[in-house]
Structure formats: C-alpha cells, structure tokens
Amino acid sequence: QVGAAMFISGSLVICLLALLFALPVSLAAAIYMTEIASPSSRRHVQPFIELFTGIPSVIYGWIGLTVLIPFLRKFFTMPFGFSVLSASLVLATMIFPVITMMASDAMMAVPKSLRDATRWETIRTVVLPSARTGIFTGIVLGLARALGEALAVAMVVGQMKVFPTSLFLPATAMTTVIASDMGSAMEGGEYNAALWTLALLLFVISFILIFIIHHVGKK
Numbered sequence: 001q002v003g004a005a006m007f008i009s010g011s012l013v014i015c016l017l018a019l020l021f022a023l024p025v026s027l028a029a030a031i032y033m034t035e036i037a038s039p040s041s042r043r044h045v046q047p048f049i050e051l052f053t054g055i056p057s058v059i060y061g062w063i064g065l066t067v068l069i070p071f072l073r074k075f076f077t078m079p080f081g082f083s084v085l086s087a088s089l090v091l092a093t094m095i096f097p098v099i100t101m102m103a104s105d106a107m108m109a110v111p112k113s114l115r116d117a118t119r120w121e122t123i124r125t126v127v128l129p130s131a132r133t134g135i136f137t138g139i140v141l142g143l144a145r146a147l148g149e150a151l152a153v154a155m156v157v158g159q160m161k162v163f164p165t166s167l168f169l170p171a172t173a174m175t176t177v178i179a180s181d182m183g184s185a186m187e188g189g190e191y192n193a194a195l196w197t198l199a200l201l202l203f204v205i206s207f208i209l210i211f212i213i214h215h216v217g218k219k
Helices: 005-036 039-053 057-075 084-108 119-130 132-148 151-156 174-181 190-218
Strands: none
Touching: 005 039, 005 084, 005 119, 005 132, 005 174, 039 084, 057 084, 057 151, 084 119, 084 132, 084 151, 119 132, 132 174, 132 190, 151 174, 174 190
C-alpha cells in the first residue's frame, strides 16, 4: 500500500509554519520601507531585501545545515536538530523577500490623497486595507515558492518518512521525497508510479495557487 498523507501533511505544516514566521516580519519591513523610512534609507534597504531573492536555495540549505541546526540542537536540546522547525525557518527566510516586495509595491500604490490622518492611523485604516489584494498575492506567491522548494528543505528537515507530530522532530515533504527517491525508484514499479502521482498532485496544487493569484489580481 502506498499513501501520500504523511508527505502532504509534512508539506502543509512546514509551509504554513514558514508563512506564520515570515508574514509579520515581511509586513513590518514593507510598512517601514513605504511609510517610515526616508528615501535615502529606502534606497539602501530595498536592494538588500531584493538580494535575498537571488540567493540559490542550496545556500539557504547550507546555512541552515551549518548554523541553524547546531543552534537549535544546543538551544532546545534537540536530539537531531533536523526538524520541522528548522525547515520552516529556512523556508521563512526564502519567502520573506517575495512577500515583502509584493506588499511594499501594493502599499506604494495607495494614493497620497488618502493619507490625511496620523501615520499609524493611516497605516491601519487606509494603507493596509487598500493594499490587501497585493499583500494577499504576495502571500500566495510565497506559499507557492515554499511548496515547490525541495533542496533547502531536504537539507534540514531530516527526511524521516513519518507524520509531522512535533516541531522538534524530523519529517518529510512532497518535494523532498520526489527529489530523493525518484532516481532510485524502479521504472514502471509501483513506487515510481506513486512518486509521479505525487508530482502530479504538487502540480495541481501549484496550478490552483496560480489561479488564485490571477483571480485576485483581476480584482
């Protein structure tokens, strides 16, 4: 019997946790760049954030492997270090610039004529509600990237084929099992067919996310 539940649940848990970690930081960075920072500060901060998008995923995985995992192992006295938490933190770092840049672009598009209150009132009552479509698009784009990431996650998640029952234990995800097992699965065998079906499922999920982005973008 072949089941995909543990891989699907692993992907969802890791990606949703990454979103939970990245979203507050991304919104704070976007608000700072658009509403608080001076033009000269913005010219320095924005390229620095954009730089994160060009870093290869293997670099994120390598930093997670050499810096994050030893830190988590020591700080939380974890037996492995390889865990759902480490994979979520690495993914959060990877999707942070995507959400930040989309949110800041949406906030910059809010007309100056609407900003007639104090700074924080304007941010809370005008800028964030007006930019919610762009912010949501950034969230979905970040989630799509997180779901499709394989290498960085594989390097830090532990790739243990179990359900994600704890933040501090290894798990696996759809992309990691496809990347690690596809080459060794016998062609025409049941497991090879299962991996292709898992890839199809990942494609369908990505297609749904792209459809959501286009639907929201039209509004």
